[in-house]
Amino acid sequence: MAGPAALAHLRRDPVLKRVIRQIGPCTLRPVSREPYEALVRAIAHQQVHGKAAEAILGRFVALFPGQDFPPATQVLEAPVEALRGCGFSGAKVAAIRDIAEKSVAGLVPTRAAAARLPDDRLIERLVQIRGVGRWTVEMLLIFTLGRRDILPIDDFGVREGWKVAARLDAQPKPKELAAIGEAWSPFRSIAAWYLWRAADAAKASTFKPQ
Numbered sequence: 001m002a003g004p005a006a007l008a009h010l011r012r013d014p015v016l017k018r019v020i021r022q023i024g025p026c027t028l029r030p031v032s033r034e035p036y037e038a039l040v041r042a043i044a045h046q047q048v049h050g051k052a053a054e055a056i057l058g059r060f061v062a063l064f065p066g067q068d069f070p071p072a073t074q075v076l077e078a079p080v081e082a083l084r085g086c087g088f089s090g091a092k093v094a095a096i097r098d099i100a101e102k103s104v105a106g107l108v109p110t111r112a113a114a115a116r117l118p119d120d121r122l123i124e125r126l127v128q129i130r131g132v133g134r135w136t137v138e139m140l141l142i143f144t145l146g147r148r149d150i151l152p153i154d155d156f157g158v159r160e161g162w163k164v165a166a167r168l169d170a171q172p173k174p175k176e177l178a179a180i181g182e183a184w185s186p187f188r189s190i191a192a193w194y195l196w197r198a199a200d201a202a203k204a205s206t207f208k209p210q
Contacts, residue, residue: 001148002026006187010194013183015166019194023201028193030146034111036103037069038144039129042136043095044088056087072100095131102129111145119147142189151181151188161195164202 007026011017031038044060045053063082064070075083076097083093102108107125114122119141126137135154141147152158153174162180163171172180184191 001028001030001146002187002190002193006148006190009187010184010191013191015162016184016191016194019161019165019198023194023197026190026193028142028190030143032111033144035114035126035140035144036072036099036108038140039099039108039126039132039136040069040075040096042139043092043099043131046092046131046136052087059086060088072103075100076104091131095129098130099132114145119150142192147189149186149188151178151184151192153177153181155192155196157199158192158195160202161197161199165195165198 002025007020011020033041041057044057048056060083061067061069063078063086064074067074070078080093080097083096084090088096099108107128109117109122109125117125122141122145123134123137126132126140127134135152138150138152138155141150142152156171159171159174159177162168162177181188181191
């Protein structure tokens, strides 16, 4: 996703230039999944430690033998009690069933159909699903569909990364970061990736903004 043109463009920002030099090559690679599956996985991970979420997903997939990931129609046929038995809360079961229902109805597009829809249209459609907010759709756009120009301004890590890299006393407000990030278009997803890495490196005391 981050070719020479993207890095050359982002290096025009002196703050991002330092981040890119410190972090090194961008390793952002989208995972080739259907949006339906990506959304179900996102719900599983909400407010749960990563390993616990993966264990729950493992039990969920095991309910449907012979499938790499259970299709929406089979999820809708499964008893709610069986889904709860995987470790999902009642709210998450309701959200997963809503994702399945809206996938069957066509609101959640296939990966091929999503490729023909602009970012804003996908966000507008998918936030209609129970438990799915703008941030969740932005993660889908970046990490599943490989969209290059998404800046998740509400994301703590992205704002923290800018705070660290720009040597600020406090995180920028979302609207502030949106305004700053206008100059990074059309490669704002790559900028976000570098800011996540800067925030991670700062926690590990390996990022030196000077």
